[in-house]
Amino acid sequence: MPKPQVPGLVKGLGVTLSTLAQTIKPKKLGGGANTVQYPHEKEAPPIRARGVIALREDNCTACMLCARSCPDWCIYIEGHKELAPPRRAGGAPRKVNKLDRFDIDYALCMYCGICVEVCPFDALFWSPEYEYSEPRIADLLHDKTKLGEWMETVPEAPELEAGAEKKGKK
Amino acid sequence: MLAVDLPYWAQSLLRVLGGTVAVLLPAGTIVYLFLFKMMSFMQSRLGPMEAGPYGSMQLFAEVGKWLQKEDIYPERADKRIFKMAPLVVLVSTFLLVAVVPFGPEAWFTNFEAGIFYALAVGSVSVLGILMAGWSSANKYSLLGGLRAAGQLIAYELPMVLAVVGVVIQAGTMNMQGIVFQQNAGEIFGWDGLGNPFVLTQFVGFLIFMIAVQAELTQAPFDMPIAESELVSGYMTEYSGFRFLIFFIAEFATAGVFALIASVLFLGGWGIPFSWFGWDTLDDVDGWMNVVGPVIMITKMIALTFIMMWVRFSYPRFREDQLQKFAWKVLIPVALINIMFTAILKVVF
Numbered sequence: 001m002p003k004p005q006v007p008g009l010v011k012g013l014g015v016t017l018s019t020l021a022q023t024i025k026p027k028k029l030g031g032g033a034n035t036v037q038y039p040h041e042k043e044a045p046p047i048r049a050r051g052v053i054a055l056r057e058d059n060c061t062a063c064m065l066c067a068r069s070c071p072d073w074c075i076y077i078e079g080h081k082e083l084a085p086p087r088r089a090g091g092a093p094r095k096v097n098k099l100d101r102f103d104i105d106y107a108l109c110m111y112c113g114i115c116v117e118v119c120p121f122d123a124l125f126w127s128p129e130y131e132y133s134e135p136r137i138a139d140l141l142h143d144k145t146k147l148g149e150w151m152e153t154v155p156e157a158p159e160l161e162a163g164a165e166k167k168g169k170k
Numbered sequence: 171m172l173a174v175d176l177p178y179w180a181q182s183l184l185r186v187l188g189g190t191v192a193v194l195l196p197a198g199t200i201v202y203l204f205l206f207k208m209m210s211f212m213q214s215r216l217g218p219m220e221a222g223p224y225g226s227m228q229l230f231a232e233v234g235k236w237l238q239k240e241d242i243y244p245e246r247a248d249k250r251i252f253k254m255a256p257l258v259v260l261v262s263t264f265l266l267v268a269v270v271p272f273g274p275e276a277w278f279t280n281f282e283a284g285i286f287y288a289l290a291v292g293s294v295s296v297l298g299i300l301m302a303g304w305s306s307a308n309k310y311s312l313l314g315g316l317r318a319a320g321q322l323i324a325y326e327l328p329m330v331l332a333v334v335g336v337v338i339q340a341g342t343m344n345m346q347g348i349v350f351q352q353n354a355g356e357i358f359g360w361d362g363l364g365n366p367f368v369l370t371q372f373v374g375f376l377i378f379m380i381a382v383q384a385e386l387t388q389a390p391f392d393m394p395i396a397e398s399e400l401v402s403g404y405m406t407e408y409s410g411f412r413f414l415i416f417f418i419a420e421f422a423t424a425g426v427f428a429l430i431a432s433v434l435f436l437g438g439w440g441i442p443f444s445w446f447g448w449d450t451l452d453d454v455d456g457w458m459n460v461v462g463p464v465i466m467i468t469k470m471i472a473l474t475f476i477m478m479w480v481r482f483s484y485p486r487f488r489e490d491q492l493q494k495f496a497w498k499v500l501i502p503v504a505l506i507n508i509m510f511t512a513i514l515k516v517v518f
Contacts, residue, residue, distance in 0.1 A: 009484070016212040016483045023211040034214040 047155040049128035050111045054150035055102055059123035062097040066115035066124060074108035075115060076101060102144035107137050129153040185278050192267045196425025196470055197418050202229050203471070204478035205421070212482050236417075239410035244307050247407065251305035256408065256415035258298030263422045265291040270429045271345050273439050273462030274454040284345035285337065288430055289330050292385070295423065296322045299394075302416075303404035314403025317489065318394035322385060324496040329381035331504035335374040335511040336367050336434050345433055350451050353440035364442035368435040373507045375435045377500055382427045383477055384496070386420065390484040393492055424477060425470055432469035439466050 025031020036043050045051060062079030078101040083093040116124045127150050134140050160166060176184070206228060210217030218225030243252050269284040271277040281287050296319055303315015337343055340351040348367075355365030368375045384391035395403035405416050432438060439462030440454075448454050487495065 012483045013479060016479065019214050020208065020211040023214050023216075033211075033216045035216065037216065037219060 045128040045130060047128060047158070048126065049130070050113060050126050051128040051130040052106070052126075052132060052150055052153075053104060053109070053113075053116060053147070054125045054127045054154050055144055055147035056123050056125065056151055057099060057102070057144055057148050059121045060099050060102065061121055061123075062099050062102075063120070065118050065120065069114050069118045071112060071114065072108045072110060074105040076103040076105070099144060102147065103141055104147060105141045106132070107140040125151065125154040127151075127153040128155065189264060189267055189278055192270070192272070192429075193263055193422045193426070194418070196429070196467075196474070197422035198229055199467075199471065200421045200425055200474050200478070202226065204474060208475075208478060209482050212479075233414065236414040237411055241410050241412065242407075244407050246307035248305035248307070251301050252407075253412070255298050255302035255305060256412045256419065258301060259295045260415050260419040260422075262291055262294035262298065263419050263426055265294065266423070266426045266430070269345055270426065270433060270466075271349060271439060271462075272466050273459035274346075274451055275456075276439075276459045276462055277346065280346055281344070283343040285333055285343050285348065285430075285434070288345075289326075289333060292427075293322065293326055295419070299404050302408070306404070306407040308407050310401045310406045311404050314394045314396075314400045314406070317400075318387060318404060321387065321391065321394060321492060321496075324493055325381045325384035325391075325500075328377050328496060328500035328504045329385065331501065331508060332371075332374040332377040332381065333434060335371050335504075335507050338508065338511045338515055339367060339370060345438075346451060349433060349438035349440050352437040354443045354449070356444075364437060364440070364444070366435065366437040371435065371507075371511070373503065374511075375431075377504050377507070378431060378434070379473075379477070380500065382431065383480060384492070386424050386427065386477075388424070388477060388481040390480070390487050391492060392486055393489050396486060424474055428470040428473035428477065429466060431473055432466060436469050436473075438469075439463065441465070 022031055023033050062077055064077055067073070067075040067077050077099070079097050079099050081095050082098045084096045086093050113126065116126055129150055132140075132142075206217045206225065218228035221227040221231045243249055266288055268278045269281055269288050271280070299318045299322070300315050303311045303313075303318065306312070336348065340348045342348060342351065352366050353364040357363065357365050357369065387394050394400075395405060400406070405413060408416060439458070441458075441461075443449070443454070446455070
């Protein structure tokens with residue numbers, strides 16, 4: 001049997017006791033628990049938290065890259081082609097892809113973010129919004145209207161680091 | 171017993187009620203104050219906050235939940251034994267509290283060999299635990315039950331041996347006598363504090379508290395209910411009110427053992443008799459029957475605070491370390507303690 005480490009044992013008791021004192025100290029004096037009482041007070045998640053995936057519908061071309069790259073196939077896209085007026089007068093009408101359906105099943109989604117990474121047209125964004133639980137699992141299938149509403153909760157992209165190369169259109 | 175002469179049935183009723191209160195009140199206090207709140211604070215969280223102010227009604231909510239649940243038993247279980255086991259454990263708690271004195275006349279029974287009886291009855295709970303472990307027809311329960319039996323028997327010995335030191339010093343096995351000896355005693359002619367045995371029997375006190383911690387299967391001695399390997403040990407198959415009974419018994423026994431420890435080492439219900447010029451137990455004023463229980467509960471809360479503090483701080487002993495600690499450390503130290511006590515008793 002190893003020699004009993006009495007100082008360590010006492011130190012252990014000290015750690016729990018000082019945590020106790022810190023927790024019951026009033027908030028004004030810098031005390032309090034590390035947890036928050038959730039429904040009454042809320043934590044502000046960090047701005048890059050992976051809460052929910054929001055959709056900017058105008059940018060989406062129904063290219064299906066996100067749906068195909070999704071590891072558990074939780075994105076459902078349907079679209080059709082439409083003729084749009086030409087850019088220059090006298091030109092031929094343009095063909096554009098229109099979204100009919102863009103659903104994400106959050107019961108399946110594992111928040112890997114591959115769809116956000118892979119989207120070439122900046123149509124998908126991470127939002128820190130996390131309060132969208134539902135009593136029924138089927139209700140976690142959200143359509144493009146709902147995904148579009150979450151665009152409002154997407155925070156401004158943070159400034160690039162000094163010296164970082166900006167990609168994309170100037 | 172009291173100033174008014176009560177008929178026998180009224181006295182018995184009063185004692186039954188008092189016994190129930192003396193078991194349930196410590197259990198409730200320990201669970202709310204320490205298990206719910208202090209443990210949470212020590213882990214930097216707030217614990218239950220919703221039921222009642224600061225979650226003080228949480229315990230009633232939990233009891234209500236357990237009482238609603240279905241009484242389930244495994245198909246292959248030995249049903250009669252399975253149903254009886256929690257009751258055996260709880261009964262041993264009730265039998266234990268019977269000998270604890272709360273005041274000069276506020277006691278349930280006053281056996282001549284009170285502490286002997288308490289130690290004997292305290293080990294009845296092992297039977298209940300073994301019954302629960304065996305009758306559940308579950309390998310986790312069986313292993314937990316066997317570990318509990320091995321542990322309780324191993325730690326019964328140092329506990330008894332630690333008490334022997336106190337009994338030698340007090341010269342009596344009667345619980346009232348032990349309280350009297352401590353409060354009427356003196357330290358080298360100075361009687362301002364009496365002679366609480368925690369000073370003269372400090373080694374005994376340490377051994378007793380460690381052994382109690384193990385008897386109650388509280389961490390760091392919670393190998394029998396080690397949840398990461400045995401689910402919940404002998405309690406695995408229990409649910410509903412039978413689990414509730416195990417739960418109450420666990421914390422009620424903690425309270426009762428704290429009461430016994432305060433009788434043995436901290437002077438029990440008494441205050442030093444020299445303060446009021448009392449010489450014998452009969453001299454003690456009647457108001458001590460009211461103040462005594464308050465003093466006892468205070469001491470119980472202080473002792474259970476230490477027990478729970480240790481429980482929330484330390485990781486679990488391994489099974490072989492646990493047995494070695496009892497047989498190779500505690501028992502020899504307790505034996506040496508008895509030897510010294512006996513020699514000093516003869517010398518002084």
